[in-house]
Amino acid sequence: QVQLVQSGAEVKKSGASVKVSCKTSGFTFTTHYIHWVRQAPGQGLEWMGIRGPNDDYTFYAQKFQGRVTMTRDTSTSTVYMELRGLTSEDTAVYYCAREYKSSSDYWGQGTLVSVSS
Amino acid sequence: EIVLTQSPATLSLSPGERATLSCRASQSVSNYLVWYQQKPGQAPRLLIYDVSTRATGIPARFSGSGSGTDFTLSISSLEPEDFAVYYCQQRNSWTWTFGQGTKVEIK
Numbered sequence: 001q002v003q004l005v006q007s008g009a010e011v012k013k014s015g016a017s018v019k020v021s022c023k024t025s026g027f028t029f030t031t032h033y034i035h036w037v038r039q040a041p042g043q044g045l046e047w048m049g050i051r052g053p054n055d056d057y058t059f060y061a062q063k064f065q066g067r068v069t070m071t072r073d074t075s076t077s078t079v080y081m082e083l084r085g086l087t088s089e090d091t092a093v094y095y096c097a098r099e100y101k102s103s104s105d106y107w108g109q110g111t112l113v114s115v116s117s
Numbered sequence: 118e119i120v121l122t123q124s125p126a127t128l129s130l131s132p133g134e135r136a137t138l139s140c141r142a143s144q145s146v147s148n149y150l151v152w153y154q155q156k157p158g159q160a161p162r163l164l165i166y167d168v169s170t171r172a173t174g175i176p177a178r179f180s181g182s183g184s185g186t187d188f189t190l191s192i193s194s195l196e197p198e199d200f201a202v203y204y205c206q207q208r209n210s211w212t213w214t215f216g217q218g219t220k221v222e223i224k
Contacts (some may be wrong), residue, residue, distance in 0.1 A: 037215075044204065044217045044218045045153075046215065047212070047213040047214060047215065061212065069148055081223055100163075102167070103172075105205060
């Protein structure tokens with residue numbers, strides 16, 4: 001069955017970087033794009049960007065350009081999201097999600113990133 | 118950036134009642150309009166894509182409609198498990214945006 005399993009919770013200091021992993025299984029990794037979406041505590045969903053599966057394609061939301069990098073490791077079917085220059089505003093649950101017809105049909109369980117000063 | 122505005126913010130209804138949720142876009146989104154359900158502590162669950170196509174395993178009581186800038190998610194008869202937050206989402210080129218959500222709560 002399709003699964004996206006994310007890395008565990010992180011606690012970071014302001015100014016640090018965080019790298020969240022999303023290991024996929026149950027589908028052909030090289031045929032699906034992966035999105036990253038975050039959700040601050042008690043808030044709505046915020047799209048961060050998309051990573052292509054088998055080329056260098058990435059597209060980031062303007063808000064995160066210059067601060068986020070999405071990479072992939074085809075050998076392990078894993079996608080990574082690195083966010084730099086963390087502030088308290090980046091405290092959120094980060095989700096990876098599989099692209100399906102301009103939507104996301106399967107989501108990771110979420111990774112809580114807490115940023116403190 | 119296309120802005121999605123959902124209304125109402127909160128909908129208070131009883132089980133068995135019909136729910137009608139609205140999502141309005143700041144400009145036309147063609148057919149790339151999606152609805153998700155999210156319960157506390159869980160990832161979003163895909164309900165509807167391409168305006169009106171139910172995702173796999175979604176009950177027929179959920180339906181989507183609309184075009185251009187105005188879209189609606191309807192739940193024909195609320196079941197206890199339907200009380201949750203609902204988000205609409207659109208795709209424009211490779212950019213996605215989400216609405217702010219509508220909470221459907223038990224009256």
